[in-house]
Amino acid sequence: MKYSALSLFRHALAANRLWGEAWRKPEPKREYDAIIVGGGGHGLATAYYLAKEHGLRNIAVLEKGWIGGGNTGRNTTIVRSNYLWTEAALLYEKSMQLWEGLSQDLNYNVMFSQRGVYNLGHTLQDMRDIERRVNANRLNGIDAEVVDAKQLRRSIPYLNTSPDARYPILGASLQRRAGVARHDAVAWGFARAADKLGVDIIEQCEVTAINRENGRVTGVETTRGTIKAKKIGVVVAGHASVLAEMAGIRLPVESHPLQAYVSEPLRRVLDTVIMSNAVHGYISQSDKGELVIGAGIDAYNGYGQRGSFATIEHAMEAILELFPVFSRVRMLRMWGGIVDVCPDACPIISKMPVEGLYFNCGWGTGGFKATPGSGWAFAHTIARDEPHELNAAFSLERFTTGALIDEHGAAAVAH
């Protein structure tokens, strides 16, 4: 059923009792043309674009938990494309362009709100880096501008722009097309749209082994039986190393807890997204009024979906440095996700040394913004058995050749 204002109206008349399921709950078939392991945003987007752009219809998405229960539902929903290096900038910009038409394309409101993202500069060197990044962005056709403290004071009244601050704010980069989206809706929208194109979305189905014969994948063992496929795409943020080990592959990623926080709902105080590299925190306000806050990862490796208290304290300190006015706001909830971080803070979207096996991982702390673009590029890689030019540089081989894409610190926020 197509969602529309008319369908909303008609269902309202029926007291909303007749809404059908958004996607089927099929039993797994014995064989598929392609299997996507991981039913988060990236995996569902991959299946959707495989079906839509490449005509593959016999696809399954295998999810060990439930749709969007991993990092897709655990992030701080920021979407931007102001990365420094051309390879990264073009990939994230592709994603940005898909975001801009995503609600229409999926027939599902992902509540993409282009409210702008400010990346603050606190030192002269910060401002030089910002100017360099803004210029690099503009050369790549990405909107970006430098704003000074005066303009910040005007646009964001509660931001502490006092020159007496411990880390005085001198200015910022601003990407006006950047913003936030409703993270759950992204997973649900892609799931529903992929399902409509015939993709089987199989929840509560954990992959326990990757079957291989003569250097080729033949399928997977799961908690719901053996499923055969000649092509397997693995998109399991946080658990990439675990899946890679099943295929005898070593990856350059380490999994860390990344925590996020929301406050009690407040009246509108913040109509944009603020990120600061120097004090290391980022904040926006959700449509419900909660302040949505994120900061750095916990330093140690961890699969526990929770982190240490010191990290929480640090995030709060960072936000209060920027917004002393929030000092009496009560925090409502906190949680952790597992991010797999690459040494160069850029993802791997790549063929693997095993034929028919593809990995999309290592997005670190910034995967959500890339959801549509990541799926789009990964679908291309799986369907054609070769990367698209947008993700060719994001190969596993770059760690052997040395052609890293060093976005650590360069990408507008420290990782």
Add this chain to the structure above:
Amino acid sequence: MLLIKCPWCGERAETEFSYGGEGGISRPKDPDSLSDAEWADYLFMRKNPKGAHRELWNHAQGCRRWFGAERDTVSYRITATYKLSVHDEDLARE
């Protein structure tokens, strides 16, 4: 918050320590003889296990010494910490 037992100073709060990543990785004796793939393996590839992990910690705000630890990466429980000389002996035995 983790309570970490420095082999020299005893139990201290996690905030006194900095994390050193996977332990037991030795720098190759003769880097020039390695292939690019072997060098990449040493430099970048990590076990990143879900479960028992042998790793390095530094008591940065205390005695500033490095030591080894065995920690579960799911429960975060630290099962052992040890001075690196002992750890190196273990490595030699393996």
